[in-house]
Amino acid sequence: MNHRTMIAAGGIAWLVASRFGNRICFEAPDGRGGGGTKTAAELAAEVKATFDKALDETKTIAEKALTEAKENGKVASATKEKADEALLKMNAIGEQLAELEQKVARGQQGGKDDAQKSLGQQFVEDDKVKSFIGQTQPRGRVDFQMKATITSDTSDSAGAAGDLVSPTRLQGIVAPPDRRMTVRDLITPGRMDGNALEYVKETGFTNNAAPVAETAKKPQSDIKFDLVSTTAKVIAHYAKASRQILDDVSQLASYIDGRLRYGLAYKEEAQLLNGDGTGQNLLGIVPQASAFAAPITLDTPTSIDVLRLAMLQAALAELPATGHVLNPIDWAWIETLKDGEGRYIIGNPQGNIAPSLWGLPVVTTQAMTVDKYLTGAFRMGAQVFDRWLARVEIATENEDDFVKNLLTMLCEERLALAVYRPEAFIYGDFGRVT
The missing domain is CATH 3.30.2400.10 (Major capsid protein gp5)
Incomplete structure (x- = not known):
């Protein structure tokens, strides 16, 4: 099962792709206490910090892998696995950071939210997620599942497939009937x-x-x-x-x-x-x-x-x-x-x-x-x-x-x-x- 790590207010979440659709799993925070729903700017700042930390970890593992390759002619399996895991984590955090930064930019320019909320918006506004985060000492796990319904909508929203529909155009012009002149x-x-x-x-x-x-x-x-x-x-x-x-x-x-x-x-x-x-x-x-x-x-x-x-x-x-x-x-x-x-x-x-x-x-x-x-x-x-x-x-x-x-x-x-x-x-x- 493929999954991506996401950072949200109060803890870490995983975006899991399964045969049942996209699923986000949220794990309890590390003792800092759950907070209320944070703004996009606050979330973006937290994710940016996490991204920088993940980037540093990835660089450290990459340097270690280069050293092993020079000394031993190959990279140890454990190092390679850590490098892969670090890259996946950094990429997932980078995607979430880009989405949050775009949302912050739209808000600063007075733009309106899309007709259908993004995956991150739906996650942080979900009632079960809010309830879990609001606990004094959250324990366990809460699941958030999102399924986009494919429609004929032509807007830039999840499931909008209207632009794929091509009209059927018949050749020529359909003229009204003519009277027979006699x-x-x-x-x-x-x-x-x-x-x-x-x-x-x-x-x-x-x-x-x-x-x-x-x-x-x-x-x-x-x-x-x-x-x-x-x-x-x-x-x-x-x-x-x-x-x-x-x-x-x-x-x-x-x-x-x-x-x-x-x-x-x-x-x-x-x-x-x-x-x-x-x-x-x-x-x-x-x-x-x-x-x-x-x-x-x-x-x-x-x-x-x-x-x-x-x-x-x-x-x-x-x-x-x-x-x-x-x-x-x-x-x-x-x-x-x-x-x-x-x-x-x-x-x-x-x-x-x-x-x-x-x-x-x-x-x-x-x-x-x-x-x-x-x-x-x-x-x-x-x-x-x-x-x-x-x-x-x-x-x-x-x-x-x-x-x-x-x-x-x-x-x-x-x-x-x-x-x-x-x-x-x-x-x-x-x-x-x-």
């Missing part, structure tokens, strides 16, 4: 020059065509045209970042680029559907669409029936529908409709076919209001014109940004929307939400 894909694409977009639209046609007899005057039909003008609108936003972070995190620039482009597409989809045409807003399809008016009357029509009647209305306007736009909630409602025997009418829980109804694709987007629908001839009835394709530019043109090492990432696009035939689009509600 409305633009339904509309005919195009490009334009300049800021203004003009097109001539037929607004009226009186068809007087009829069979005509020989030499009779032919009937005249009337056709009315109207010039429609619109302008390209800019959708834009920007973000700022320091040059240092963009240089240090290579993926951050591309991540910001992607998020800015997504934000642009998000706003664009809402504008293509619902823009009110005021200020810098596009005039979207919904505000121009024809209101639903059932061409025929059905008894208690379902949501599926309503969409079929909207298709009929578009077909009667000579513009057959090419798709439906619904909110995801309404499409889920339709897919879960069941017949009288509990069988799905159109939904197939095991199927993976693209959403469709009455032979037309169904596009779901949260840009469409719940309980509303838009059915129409998207390819024939409307066209989107890009003046500027979506792009991201990085600059430090602003003087304030330049001197602060800031970069401005600007994302913008410029586009116009032409709705050629408002009657090509049928807009209405299912009537499930009041």
Whole structure:
């Protein structure tokens, strides 16, 4: 069993390392009488004196060992054992002296004790040790046992192992979910020059065509045209970042680029559907669409029936529908409709076919209001014109940004929307939400 000698108020103690943990054993003093708990400075002075005495004893034994080695060519076993014991004793006392001197220095500098007391502090403040020292003529032995509980604490205290814990860092950036943009894909694409977009639209046609007899005057039909003008609108936003972070995190620039482009597409989809045409807003399809008016009357029509009647209305306007736009909630409602025997009418829980109804694709987007629908001839009835394709530019043109090492990432696009035939689009509600 390994042990180290310690000097404390009133006697000598041994720090013993055993399989039960660190243990300090205190032996009765040599007749000087036990005193109360002494200050760190007093203990340090006593330990210093003991250390000096141990140092002198060690030097004496070392000189004796050198003499024996010169005279006999070797050191006697008894001398060697005494030398080892003296060195161990001196080292143990030296360690305790250093600890006490540090405590005295902290006290003089106004520092605070550590959150958890040191081994020496716990020893001299232990109730059993105090009681033993307080006896007039202490006899026997008192044991002091200290066990440090290993915790995740990161302070400089016994058992603190928090600094050993390394965090698990996953690569990349966890981004929020992106909405799938689909409305633009339904509309005919195009490009334009300049800021203004003009097109001539037929607004009226009186068809007087009829069979005509020989030499009779032919009937005249009337056709009315109207010039429609619109302008390209800019959708834009920007973000700022320091040059240092963009240089240090290579993926951050591309991540910001992607998020800015997504934000642009998000706003664009809402504008293509619902823009009110005021200020810098596009005039979207919904505000121009024809209101639903059932061409025929059905008894208690379902949501599926309503969409079929909207298709009929578009077909009667000579513009057959090419798709439906619904909110995801309404499409889920339709897919879960069941017949009288509990069988799905159109939904197939095991199927993976693209959403469709009455032979037309169904596009779901949260840009469409719940309980509303838009059915129409998207390819024939409307066209989107890009003046500027979506792009991201990085600059430090602003003087304030330049001197602060800031970069401005600007994302913008410029586009116009032409709705050629408002009657090509049928807009209405299912009537499930009041």
